[in-house]
Amino acid sequence: MDESPANCMLPVELEREIFELAAFLYPECMPVLVLVAQRVKSWIEPLLYRTISIHGHTTHPGFSRLPLRAVAKLATFNPAALRDHTHHVCFVNVFMDDVIADFLPRCANIVDIAYMQQWVRARKSLLDGPPLQRLSCILQGLRPIFPWPDPFDGGHPFFSRITHLDICDRQITDWRTWSGLAQIPHLTHLSTSALMSDSVVQGILKHCRVLEVLVFLYSSQIALEDGQVRLEHIDDHRFVRLVVEDRLTDWETAARGGEDYWVVASTLVKKRQGGGT
Numbered sequence: 001m002d003e004s005p006a007n008c009m010l011p012v013e014l015e016r017e018i019f020e021l022a023a024f025l026y027p028e029c030m031p032v033l034v035l036v037a038q039r040v041k042s043w044i045e046p047l048l049y050r051t052i053s054i055h056g057h058t059t060h061p062g063f064s065r066l067p068l069r070a071v072a073k074l075a076t077f078n079p080a081a082l083r084d085h086t087h088h089v090c091f092v093n094v095f096m097d098d099v100i101a102d103f104l105p106r107c108a109n110i111v112d113i114a115y116m117q118q119w120v121r122a123r124k125s126l127l128d129g130p131p132l133q134r135l136s137c138i139l140q141g142l143r144p145i146f147p148w149p150d151p152f153d154g155g156h157p158f159f160s161r162i163t164h165l166d167i168c169d170r171q172i173t174d175w176r177t178w179s180g181l182a183q184i185p186h187l188t189h190l191s192t193s194a195l196m197s198d199s200v201v202q203g204i205l206k207h208c209r210v211l212e213v214l215v216f217l218y219s220s221q222i223a224l225e226d227g228q229v230r231l232e233h234i235d236d237h238r239f240v241r242l243v244v245e246d247r248l249t250d251w252e253t254a255a256r257g258g259e260d261y262w263v264v265a266s267t268l269v270k271k272r273q274g275g276g277t
Contacts, residue, residue, distance in 0.1 A: 016043050023047050027256060049078075049085040051255040053248065054103070056093035071099060075106055083108045088255035090114040090136075092248060101125050113137070114251055115168070127158055136166035136251070151176055154183030164262060166217075167192040175203035182207035189262050191215035198234075205236050215265045216241045237272040240265040 010018070023030050023044050030048045034041040052074075053065050066074060075082065086107040091100060091114070101123040104110065110129060114136035124145045139152070146156055163186050172178055172194045181187065181204060188210055196216075204214055216231070218224040221243050231241070244250050244261050254260035 012039075019043055020047070024256065045081055046085040047256075049081045051088040051252060052086055053090035053092055053252070054094055054099075056095060068094060068096070068099065071103055075103065079106060082106050086110060088112040088114075088134075088251075090116060090248065090251055092116045097123060104129055112255065114166070115141070116247060116251075131157075131161040133161055134164040134166075135162055136168060138168045140169055151178060152180040154180035154187075155185070159184045160186075162187060164189040165191070167194060169194050171195045172200050173197040175199045179203060179207065182209070184208075186210065188212045189215075189266075191217055191261070191265075193217040193219070201231075201234060201239075205234075205238065212238060213262070213265045213269050214239050215261060217247075217261065218243050219245060238269055240268050 019033060019036075019040055020043060023033060024047075027047075030044055033044045034048060054068060054071055055065060056068050083106060087109055089104065089107060089110055089112070093116075094100060104113070105125055105128065108130065111132060112134040113132060114134075115138070116136070126142075126145055142158075146153070146158065162184055165181075165184070165187060167190070169192075172192065174197070178200055181190070187208055190204065190208065190211060191214070193216070201214070204211065214236075216227070216239075218227065218241065224241055224243050227241070231239075242261050242265060250260045254262065
């Protein structure tokens with residue numbers, strides 16, 4: 001098949017834009033799009049590998065939602081694509097630390113890691129990867145990879161480029177223990193679904209100098225309303241409470257360039273700064 005530009009019915013730039021838009025709007029079609037032509041594969045394959053979630057068990061596997069048994073196949077099928085194009089990785093109910101430790105070093109350009117619905121005992125190999133910009137995890141699960149005094153060291157190089165941090169710990173009660181959050185140099189976005197004490201909330205809002213938004217996440221509107229009374233005294237335009245029913249879908253949306261809860265929260269904060277409610 002002759003794929004030269006002279007034989008394309010549309011200008012190559014326009015054709016590429018059409019295929020990339022199709023991949024954005026219908027990401028489930030990407031495995032088929034890469035089969036259309038070699039030039040299309042060169043455009044779409046980076047998008048196909050950019051966002052991956054690995055599931056300990058899933059009843060609905062898909063092109064980017066991989067069952068645990070598929071990880072080894074993925075690593076051997078196209079290691080170059082994994083190395084060059086994978087930027088966002090999410091682990092859902094993956095309790096095998098060795099699998100995580102083996103997979104992450106294969107993603108040389110990763111910037112975003114999320115651990116959902118699980119306790120993760122991280123390994124030191126996590127420190128050898130590229131600096132992360134986004135992280136969602138149980139922070140106490142990081143204790144094995146570097147000494148974590150009380151309070152933990154937010155100035156550790158591991159946190160040096162973190163801008164978005166989602167804390168999945170169940171309870172956050174003592175600001176002295178968590179005051180290291182104020183040492184994370186570029187932390188602009190912080191979220192949690194944990195039970196967080198007033199001292200920690202006030203400590204974050206007072207001492208995290210570049211913080212733009214603090215988001216409390218709830219799984220339902222009922223849960224949000226239940227927590228409203230306890231938090232209604234907090235008067236800071238950066239403090240936002242949101243309902244996110246499907247965290248994985250929200251994470252996938254952001255990883256592909258769409259609007260997630262961070263965007264919604266930031267929009268609310270800017271509106272408040274402009275005099276809105």
